[in-house]
Amino acid sequence: MGDVDLTVIDRNDRPLSAVDPAFGSAVKSLYEDEFGIELITGASADRIDTTEDGVEVTYRDQTGETGVTAGEQLYVFAGRTPNLDGLSLEAAGLEDRAGWVTDTMATADNPRIFVVGDANGREPILHIAKEEGYHAAENIVATANGASTAPYEPIIHRIVFSGLSVYPFARVGHSESSAKAAGFDVVTATRQASDDGVFKVKAVPLGLAKLVVDAYSGQILGYLGLHHHADVFAKLAQVMIETGLTVEEIPDRAYHPTTPELLDGLLRETKATIENR
Ligand SMILES: Cc1cc2nc3c(=O)[nH]c(=O)nc-3n(C[C@H](O)[C@H](O)[C@H](O)COP(=O)(O)OP(=O)(O)OC[C@H]3O[C@@H](n4cnc5c(N)ncnc54)[C@H](O)[C@@H]3O)c2cc1C
Structure with missing residues (x-):
């Protein structure tokens, strides 16, 4: 072709x-x-x-x-909505209006009915569907035992396979605006992939990455990357963010010349900004 x-x-x-x-x-x-x-x-x-x-x-x-x-041809990408037709939700007293599934995965209409995965219209991706399933199971047991249920509140972990996945986009945790909206005072650093020669040597010089850090504690709140291997960096970012590490705690020592030098640069810059405040 x-x-x-x-x-x-x-x-x-x-x-x-x-x-x-x-x-x-x-x-x-x-x-x-x-x-x-x-x-x-x-x-x-x-x-x-x-x-x-x-x-x-x-x-x-x-x-x-x-x-x-x-x-010659037209492709329409208009998002996805769950196909609930034919499930007879109304027979169970359920109506799939906005917010019909709560953050515990129980339905708003009936706290003994739980809906997980794409069907609940919350975040239609596989790892979320699986975690929602585990989470709902725990809440079902809690409900049966008369204990209180807990909300499922995952830290954002998204990948877009942009640029044929040679240049994927990854977001883990907060963006600058979502961190501010959540009440954090933040410092950020942004670096171009071309700031680190290794991306050029590997013939993938495009893109950028940004780190969002709590201005007081130095805790890493978010990572956004659009560059070669941003999907791999996302796992690293998940470990840093979900374990609550601070910029001080991450060793600034990537092997040279490897792509994680980009991350070292972001850590160095945010650390310096916090120290100079
Ligand atoms: C083109 C495409 C690409 C995607 N790419 C990605 C990706 O790269 N990464 C990612 O994380 N996610 C991706 N997803 C999303 C991912 O596939 C879904 O989020 C995930 O499969 C949701 O799991 P689920 O169990 O909720 O639903 P499903 O996987 O749809 O499973 C629902 C099951 O229920 C069955 N079923 C339906 N009605 C009934 C009924 N009345 N009785 C009994 N069984 C019934 C269906 O046959 C189906 O087997 C993609 C989806 C699409 C469509």
């Missing part, structure tokens, strides 16, 4: 719209510059027509201007 010309129409201003704009902008440039993909952002598809050669999509940008793009 030869090359495929691709045009993407996205309603958001940039990809990865839920995190710091720098990451979405980096992904956008990556797709445009390295993959030759045309990204039309901040635009909503208004109309689809079939043509002799395929399809034509009419879209409208935020200023109200319309545009048309044509292609």
Whole structure:
């Protein structure tokens, strides 16, 4: 199969719209510059027509201007919603309105019915489905024993297989904005992958990473990375964040030249900012 010309129409201003704009902008440039993909952002598809050669999509940008793009094939990525039709939830007195499954995995309508995985519409990914299952089982036992149930509140651990997974995006824990919204006073450091020569040597010089740290305790609250091996760094970040380590406690000593030098740089910079405050 030869090359495929691709045009993407996205309603958001940039990809990865839920995190710091720098990451979405980096992904956008990556797709445009390295993959030759045309990204039309901040635009909503208004109309689809079939043509002799395929399809034509009419879209409208935020200023109200319309545009048309044509292609042989159309793929629609509109997210996923659980298919609950046919389960007769109403027979059990349940209605799948917003918030119908609580954070203990029990339904709001009936505390003896638990719903885990994609069906509850909370976070449709595999590791969450599995953990929710374990968690619900504990809450079911607690309910049977008349004990109180506990909420399932995982620390965010997300990976997007962007850039053919050569440049994945990873987020573990807080972003800067979510940490601030949660009441933390934070210091952050951002480094470009190109700040460390090893990424260039491995021919993967693009991307960036950011560390979010509690300004007082130095506890590591979040890591965001869009760079080669960011998915591997996510496991490292999970250990640092979920065990509550501080920047002081992490040895600043990666083997040179290896990609975790990027992390050392982030630790060094956040540590220095905290010391100089
Ligand atoms: C294209 C795609 C790519 C994905 N990629 C990833 C990824 O890279 N990483 C990741 O973490 N997650 C990924 N996911 C999401 C992941 O697959 C789901 O989050 C996960 O499978 C949810 O598990 P579950 O047990 O809740 O549901 P499911 O795996 O859907 O299992 C539900 C089961 O219930 C059965 N069932 C349905 N109705 C009934 C009924 N009435 N009676 C009996 N059985 C019934 C179904 O047949 C099915 O076997 C992806 C999903 C899709 C669709």
